[in-house]
Amino acid sequence: MPNDLAPLGCGQAPVLKQRGQHEVFCGLTSIIWLHRKMQDAFFLVVGSRTCAHLLQSAAGVMIFAEPRFATAILEETDLAGMADAHVELERNVSELLSRRPDVKRLFLVGSCPSEVIKIDLATMAKKLSEKYAPHVNVINFSGSGIETTFTQGEDACLEAVIRDLETSDKTQLAVLGALPDVVQDQMLRLLTQMGIADVMVLPQVTSDTHSVVGPNTHFICAQPFLGASYDEMVRRGAQPISAPFPFGAQGTTAWLAAIADRFDVPQSTFDAVIAAPKARAEQAIAKVAETLSGRSIFFFPDSQLEIPLARFLANECGMVLTEVGSPYIHRALVGHDLDALADHVVISEGQDVDKQLDRVFDCKPDLTVCGLGLANPLEAEGLSTKWAIELVFSPIHFYEQAADLASLFARPLMRSDLLRVGDVA
Ligand code: SF4
Numbered sequence: 001m002p003n004d005l006a007p008l009g010c011g012q013a014p015v016l017k018q019r020g021q022h023e024v025f026c027g028l029t030s031i032i033w034l035h036r037k038m039q040d041a042f043f044l045v046v047g048s049r050t051c052a053h054l055l056q057s058a059a060g061v062m063i064f065a066e067p068r069f070a071t072a073i074l075e076e077t078d079l080a081g082m083a084d085a086h087v088e089l090e091r092n093v094s095e096l097l098s099r100r101p102d103v104k105r106l107f108l109v110g111s112c113p114s115e116v117i118k119i120d121l122a123t124m125a126k127k128l129s130e131k132y133a134p135h136v137n138v139i140n141f142s143g144s145g146i147e148t149t150f151t152q153g154e155d156a157c158l159e160a161v162i163r164d165l166e167t168s169d170k171t172q173l174a175v176l177g178a179l180p181d182v183v184q185d186q187m188l189r190l191l192t193q194m195g196i197a198d199v200m201v202l203p204q205v206t207s208d209t210h211s212v213v214g215p216n217t218h219f220i221c222a223q224p225f226l227g228a229s230y231d232e233m234v235r236r237g238a239q240p241i242s243a244p245f246p247f248g249a250q251g252t253t254a255w256l257a258a259i260a261d262r263f264d265v266p267q268s269t270f271d272a273v274i275a276a277p278k279a280r281a282e283q284a285i286a287k288v289a290e291t292l293s294g295r296s297i298f299f300f301p302d303s304q305l306e307i308p309l310a311r312f313l314a315n316e317c318g319m320v321l322t323e324v325g326s327p328y329i330h331r332a333l334v335g336h337d338l339d340a341l342a343d344h345v346v347i348s349e350g351q352d353v354d355k356q357l358d359r360v361f362d363c364k365p366d367l368t369v370c371g372l373g374l375a376n377p378l379e380a381e382g383l384s385t386k387w388a389i390e391l392v393f394s395p396i397h398f399y400e401q402a403a404d405l406a407s408l409f410a411r412p413l414m415r416s417d418l419l420r421v422g423d424v425a
Pocket residue numbers: 026027028047048050051052054110111112113143144145146
């Protein structure tokens with residue numbers, strides 16, 4: 001299968017590893033997109049008022065809209081060990097499920113406080129699952145912000161879902177990662193045209209799709225932040241398909257080609273399926289690349305999308321990479337994208353934010369991709385920024401979204417160019 005991604009060598013380059021203060025959201029943030037995707041699921045966070053505020057303000061959903069997430073708030077008596085939090089939680093779950101018969105999957109989501117006081121959510125989930133079977137399945141995962149970043153919430157959720165799947169030797173393709181519905185439909189259409197119809201997508205929209213895993217499950221990740229889910233699939237005997245991530249025309253082609261190789265899709269079929277959308281994507285990217293080409297970019301570690309996006313921006317849009325930071329580098333997942341980066345690029349893993357701020361001010365990039373907390377201070381210092389979290393919420397995968405993805409980076413540059421012209425005038 002064609003592969004435009006010639007290795008340039010960054011995969012072997014030394015990685016700057018730093019541990020210090022880091023500026024990221026916690027895994028609870030993932031609930032905002034997961035609850036929209038998993039339509040019969042409810043996410044019950046076992047946490048503090050801070051956790052409730054984070055969810056409420058980030059999701060922007062009013063209580064009367066009956067959202068499919070809530071927080072069981074740990075009061076001071078729980079935190080001080082004066083009340084039995086397990087009994088309280090069981091009562092909360094009972095009230096919730098009697099009010100919401102539409103809920104078929106209940107996720108008990110751990111937080112920093114529930115982990116600090118060591119509430120055993122795994123045992124709770126097992127006990128509640130037995131109590132409410134077969135109508136409701138209760139699963140637990142951690143969304144705690146202790147030493148994690150916000151996309152790890154989805155990873156922890158999927159890992160728990162995979163752990164719960166029945167074993168089967170059915171031959172199938174599994175695609176891991178929550179994608180917007182329209183993007184997922186495009187992907188499934190391309191796979192169907194290639195002759196691959198038996199595709200399991202995780203997370204499942206509803207729990208009534210009978211999902212299984214086993215030695216004949218061939219899986220590929222659509223999101224680069226699914227390290228724990230990847231490891232769990234391997235542990236369950238499934239076979240990984242290794243590829244660059246489907247960002248841009250080259251990334252999408254290489255991702256599809258890896259699947260086509262595994263499923264013995266004839267080259268002529270593959271070429272016919274990708275020809276038109278690939279050409280459309282290349283043409284659309286070339287237009288946006290006029291703004292991006294030659295401009296420098298610096299990535300702070302935030303979403304774990306950084307390495308594949310850097311590959312797309314450098315190799316398909318002509319941007320100049322300075323530093324590409326990622327909270328964690330899972331080489332089995334991002335190795336192909338890493339190999340496609342030029343070897344002079346600084347690759348950093350983890351964060352010591354003060355030292356990284358010194359580096360960004362030293363190199364004064366045209367564009368800095370960072371978390372919300374850093375964006376305003378950096379803008380005040382004259383740097384143009386792009387919020388990393390916006391990339392997780394936007395449709396950016398596959399051919400039809402490739403130019404939109406490039407535009408997300410072009411817009412702040414065009415805005416700062418206009419402001420500069422205004423200053424001169
Ligand atoms: S899980 Fe931790 S980091 Fe996240 S909102 Fe709750 S207390 Fe804050």
